[in-house]
Amino acid sequence: xxxxRVAAIEALAREQGLDFFLTTFEVVPQDIMxxxxxxxxxTRARHWSxxxxxxxxxxxxxxxxSKIYEIVLNNNPSLAFLLDTNTEIANLLVxxxxxxxxxxxxxxxxxxxxxxxxxxxxxxxxxxxxxYIERYGLEMVEHLMDIGFALDRHIDCHKGLVxxxxxxxxxxxxxxxxxxxxxxxxxxGTSVTYVVEGDKFPPHAEHDLLWFxxxxxxxxxxxxxxxxxxxxxxxxxxxxFLTKILNEGWASYWHAELFHHYRDVSPNEMIExxxxxxxxxxxxxxxxxNPYYLGYSILVDIEKRWDTLHAEGKSPLTGREKLFEVRxxxxxxxxxxxxxxxxxxxxxxxxxxxxxxxxxxxxxxRREIVITSRERDAIVxxxxxxxxxxxxxxxxVKDVVKNELYLEHVDRASSYLDRRYAKxxxxxxxxxWKHPVHVLxxxxxxxxxxxxxxx
Amino acid sequence: xxxxxxxxxxxxxxxxxxxxxxxxxxxxNLRELIAEEAIITSDGNKKVKIPLRYLDQYRFxxxxxxxxxxxxxxxxxxxxxxxxxxxxxxxxxxxQPGELTYEVEVPLEELxxxxxEDLALPWLEEKPERQVTSETHRFTDIRRKGSLAxxxxxxxxxxxxxxxxxxxxPEVGDIREADLRYKVWDTxxxxxANAAVYMLMDRSGSMTTSKKYVAKSFFFWMVRFLRHKxxxxxxxxxxxxxxxxVVPEQDFFALSNSGGTCCSSAYRLAYxxxxxxxxxxxxxxxxxxxxxxxxWPSDNDKxxxxxxxxxxxxxxxxxxxxxxxxxxxxxxxxSQTEHAPSSLQSVLRTIAHPRLLSVTISHxxxxxxxxxxxxxxxxxxxx
Numbered sequence: 001x002x003x004x005r006v007a008a009i010e011a012l013a014r015e016q017g018l019d020f021f022l023t024t025f026e027v028v029p030q031d032i033m034x035x036x037x038x039x040x041x042x043t044r045a046r047h048w049s050x051x052x053x054x055x056x057x058x059x060x061x062x063x064x065x066s067k068i069y070e071i072v073l074n075n076n077p078s079l080a081f082l083l084d085t086n087t088e089i090a091n092l093l094v095x096x097x098x099x100x101x102x103x104x105x106x107x108x109x110x111x112x113x114x115x116x117x118x119x120x121x122x123x124x125x126x127x128x129x130x131x132y133i134e135r136y137g138l139e140m141v142e143h144l145m146d147i148g149f150a151l152d153r154h155i156d157c158h159k160g161l162v163x164x165x166x167x168x169x170x171x172x173x174x175x176x177x178x179x180x181x182x183x184x185x186x187x188x189g190t191s192v193t194y195v196v197e198g199d200k201f202p203p204h205a206e207h208d209l210l211w212f213x214x215x216x217x218x219x220x221x222x223x224x225x226x227x228x229x230x231x232x233x234x235x236x237x238x239x240x241f242l243t244k245i246l247n248e249g250w251a252s253y254w255h256a257e258l259f260h261h262y263r264d265v266s267p268n269e270m271i272e273x274x275x276x277x278x279x280x281x282x283x284x285x286x287x288x289x290n291p292y293y294l295g296y297s298i299l300v301d302i303e304k305r306w307d308t309l310h311a312e313g314k315s316p317l318t319g320r321e322k323l324f325e326v327r328x329x330x331x332x333x334x335x336x337x338x339x340x341x342x343x344x345x346x347x348x349x350x351x352x353x354x355x356x357x358x359x360x361x362x363x364x365x366r367r368e369i370v371i372t373s374r375e376r377d378a379i380v381x382x383x384x385x386x387x388x389x390x391x392x393x394x395x396x397v398k399d400v401v402k403n404e405l406y407l408e409h410v411d412r413a414s415s416y417l418d419r420r421y422a423k424x425x426x427x428x429x430x431x432x433w434k435h436p437v438h439v440l441x442x443x444x445x446x447x448x449x450x451x452x453x454x455x
Numbered sequence: 456x457x458x459x460x461x462x463x464x465x466x467x468x469x470x471x472x473x474x475x476x477x478x479x480x481x482x483x484n485l486r487e488l489i490a491e492e493a494i495i496t497s498d499g500n501k502k503v504k505i506p507l508r509y510l511d512q513y514r515f516x517x518x519x520x521x522x523x524x525x526x527x528x529x530x531x532x533x534x535x536x537x538x539x540x541x542x543x544x545x546x547x548x549x550x551q552p553g554e555l556t557y558e559v560e561v562p563l564e565e566l567x568x569x570x571x572e573d574l575a576l577p578w579l580e581e582k583p584e585r586q587v588t589s590e591t592h593r594f595t596d597i598r599r600k601g602s603l604a605x606x607x608x609x610x611x612x613x614x615x616x617x618x619x620x621x622x623x624x625p626e627v628g629d630i631r632e633a634d635l636r637y638k639v640w641d642t643x644x645x646x647x648a649n650a651a652v653y654m655l656m657d658r659s660g661s662m663t664t665s666k667k668y669v670a671k672s673f674f675f676w677m678v679r680f681l682r683h684k685x686x687x688x689x690x691x692x693x694x695x696x697x698x699x700x701v702v703p704e705q706d707f708f709a710l711s712n713s714g715g716t717c718c719s720s721a722y723r724l725a726y727x728x729x730x731x732x733x734x735x736x737x738x739x740x741x742x743x744x745x746x747x748x749x750x751w752p753s754d755n756d757k758x759x760x761x762x763x764x765x766x767x768x769x770x771x772x773x774x775x776x777x778x779x780x781x782x783x784x785x786x787x788x789x790s791q792t793e794h795a796p797s798s799l800q801s802v803l804r805t806i807a808h809p810r811l812l813s814v815t816i817s818h819x820x821x822x823x824x825x826x827x828x829x830x831x832x833x834x835x836x837x838x
Contacts, residue, residue, distance in 0.1 A: 031466070034466065035465065035466035039465065039466070046465055046469050046472075047469060048469050048470075048472040048473040048476055048510075049469075049473075049512055050465070050466065050469050051466060051468070051469025051470035051471065051472055051473040052470065052473045052510065054466035054467075054469065054470050055466075055470040055473060058466075058470075138472075146512065149514070150512065150514045150515075151514070153514070154515070283526060284526070285525075286525050286526065286535065286536075287523060287525045287535075287536070288523065288524075288525065289524055289525070289526060348526060349526050349527055349528065350524055350526050351524070351525055351526070351527075351529060351531070352522070352523070352524055353522060353523060353524070353525050353535060354520065354521070354522035354523075355520035355521060355522070367520060367537070368534045368536075369521070369534065369535055369536040369537060370531075370532055370533060370534050370535065371525075371529045371530065371531050371532065371535060372522070372531060373531055374530075374531055379524055382522060382523060382524045383524050386523075392515055392516065393516065393517055395515055415517050415518075415519050416518050416519060417515060417516070417517065417518050418516050418517065418518035421511075421513050421514060421515065421516050422515055424511075424513035425513045425514055425515050428513065
């Protein structure tokens with residue numbers, strides 16, 4: 001019965017233009033749900049930090065503070081988890097929601113290069129790590145993973161997962177080809193220049209700290225492998241990080257839309273559906289916006305606007321067609337910049353807030369939070385700030401001098417680091433690098449400072 | 456074939472691992488924990504619940520104050536809350552995992568072990584008569600049956616090789632039930648010399664609740680330590696104001712305060728008691744006294760001579776003076792103005808004896824140092 005209804009919704013979704021990988025559902029108890037959510041993948045290698053998340057989520061779950069309704073994995077075929085204690089209608093809503101997500105995974109440009117076999121690969125990762133634990137002991141492997149996780153967001157998503165080492169020092173002869181109008185200025189012929197490659201190490205500011213350390217730090221093979229596993233999984237999760245608002249908005253838009261077309265629902269079920277939908281896209285609190293709600297509101301707004309434009313002959317795309325274009329080509333940064341309009345900001349009553357500029361001397365007293373702006377641009381920036389650069393400070397490898405590693409905190413003009421965390425993390429880097437490591441950052445007053453850690 | 460993920464219970468395993476790492480962290484922060492009220496006030500057998508932060512995972516993160524996007528009415532510049540701090544929820548919820556706390560249950564026994572494993576009664580000597588014992592376990596024998604946890608891998612492999620060799624196959628492999636060898640242990644009693652511990656506490660009016668708390672905390676850990684480490688140690692509890700009396704353990708920890716201070720009464724009672732019960736020829740006697748030092752000046756000389764006598768009979772005498780900067784006691788008040796040692800301590804300092812240890816404690820956080828100072832394992836240079 002349930003399976004048939006899911007199949008009916010799936011058919012409806014495909015009819016409406018969604019196109020997604022084969023999706024299988026697993027109905028599991030709360031505990032497994034919590035566990036999968038804590039690990040992010042049902043087959044991932046063990047680490048105490050997942051246990052910490054699991055424990056706190058379980059605590060919140062048993063106190064009835066939060067409930068995980070759904071987990072869906074970007075994989076082909078895709079795998080989704082449903083809660084066995086949910087009502088049938090709740091799980092149908094979740095299934096419809098899941099089809100939206102899988103369509104998003106399948107077609108959003110950012111996901112084009114993600115590993116669609118991650119569930120399987122994570123199993124082999126876990127087996128390899130288990131092997132290292134057996135061989136080198138839990139403490140050692142765990143500690144290395146601590147270091148890996150501390151740096152796992154410092155990757156370069158544009159350069160990608162697979163990279164070649166920097167070119168070694170050599171002189172390259174570069175010929176400039178003859179251009180059509182060269183004869184007007186110079187006597188004809190090719191000009192030859194000599195370029196020294198690999199003269200500087202690294203040749204450019206390196207954003208992928210983890211790759212740099214894996215490639216150039218004096219590590220054992222197994223250590224490189226453990227760090228590479230962490231780097232790989234971090235790459236896999238990056239698109240999901242950068243499309244949270246759009247992806248959840250898209251899935252919410254579609255569960256609502258599919259239930260609009262789905263006929264096989266009793267009146268009682270429809271009431272429950274409406275109640276659940278309202279809780280999924282609830283606005284959130286005074287200090288935080290529910291990303292489901294924000295994404296959903298923007299998408300509904302886009303559809304309405306483009307339907308009007310289309311009717312007026314100003315756009316070749318209908319509202320629905322426009323939505324599919326957005327789903328294919330945007331991430332959260334471009335999505336908010338392009339489509340969170342001044343009107344919508346006013347309608348949703350959004351504001352940016354921050355700490356009041358109280359004197360910094362009284363560090364112990366808690367600062368007041370004030371509304372800083374109701375300007376659209378400031379609000380978009382405030383929404384985007386935690387989404388830039390995988391949500392972490394922008395830190396690059398700048399130089400290596402006499403084996404000492406020089407890092408630079410690039411966005412230090414607008415932010416500063418938590419000093420205690422920076423010191424501990426820097427010590428991690430020094431441990432891998434086995435020579436002193438420096439980072440150029442700034443203090444609370446905005447003056448440049450140099451932090452150093454030695455192994 | 457790996458287990459299906461339903462059966463692995465990784466979440467549980469890894470959260471146990473997290474717990475273990477938390478306990479390691481406790482071990483590193485013993486000094487902060489040792490004066491924790493929740494522990495002292497719990498009765499002996501229970502598990503202690505300690506509120507702990509989840510372990511930090513370090514990474515580069517911003518230190519800037521909170522900012523974000525909210526919704527609802529209000530004008531720019533309007534105050535809408537306070538930064539999340541300790542407690543009330545009038546500001547944005549903290550999203551840093553470091554701010555979450557949870558309670559971990561540690562059996563008191565385990566906690567005692569963690570805290571006190573490096574401590575021992577100093578100068579413990581062999582005495583001819585009754586003995587103090589403590590138990591240890593040691594693997595002593597190899598058998599064919601046993602618990603799998605105690606398997607002796609080396610001998611199992613050896614017997615496997617032997618059996619294979621007998622069959623003419625010179626290699627390891629085809630391990631059977633018959634090859635398995637297990638280690639078995641024996642309980643061995645380690646014999647120590649006899650020991651008796653006298654615990655003397657000032658209960659006079661000047662011993663405020665916070666001071667008494669320090670004294671009681673010390674004795675609490677002392678008792679835990681003795682019970683944990685030594686099987687048969689005799690304990691004697693003496694409370695005094697102007698008069699002293701031997702009290703049962705429960706009463707000792709529930710004493711209220713009143714009256715003046717006359718420390719010699721306690722020393723005299725202790726001396727009489729130990730001459731009857733714990734003569735020096737067969738007992739190592741330890742005497743610990745906690746007071747705020749606010750003794751009657753006329754009593755000080757008596758104290759000095761009594762402590763001199765006690766030192767001839769005791770293995771060690773420890774005196775802890777609790778000196779909070781408060782006005783409840785004369786010397787507490789005096790020490791606010793200038794750093795004058797209190798009367799009793801200055802008197803005791805005139806006795807130069809290696810086994811008279813005198814310490815000052817002015818914060819409950821210093822408790823661990825005091826325990827360490829008193830209970831350092833010291834070998835006796837035989838006299």
